[in-house]
Amino acid sequence: MLAAPYWSASQLRLPAPADSGDEGAGQSIKTPITQPSGGQTPAPDNQAYNTLLRATRGLGEHGFALLTGHWRALQRITAGPSRIGHHVKAALVLTQIEHRQLRNPC
Numbered sequence: 001m002l003a004a005p006y007w008s009a010s011q012l013r014l015p016a017p018a019d020s021g022d023e024g025a026g027q028s029i030k031t032p033i034t035q036p037s038g039g040q041t042p043a044p045d046n047q048a049y050n051t052l053l054r055a056t057r058g059l060g061e062h063g064f065a066l067l068t069g070h071w072r073a074l075q076r077i078t079a080g081p082s083r084i085g086h087h088v089k090a091a092l093v094l095t096q097i098e099h100r101q102l103r104n105p106c
Helices: 003-011 044-070 081-103
Strands: none
Touching: 044 081
16 A cells, blocks of 8 residues: 555655554655644644645645546556556646636637
8 A cells, every 4th residue: 555655755755645544654654743642732843744744645635536536547547656657647637638628618
């Protein structure tokens, strides 16, 4: 399940945002900071970090949900992480072309 984040972290040198279920997955996998025990409020910088991480993940997940909902071929794709990007880029381009044609009919 973590093949794509590991690939993006190693090949693109980008930190990969992950959810709290992937805690301890590695240095380049960024997970939310857990809440302190005993009902304490987390530090403001930890709250800001978690908010930014969740917002970043949310954008990516929302975009992928839109693409997989629109393009049936992406729902069952089995390409590896290094090749799936090509398929998603193609679907994104086609979606953008379709959206422009709907907004500006010839």
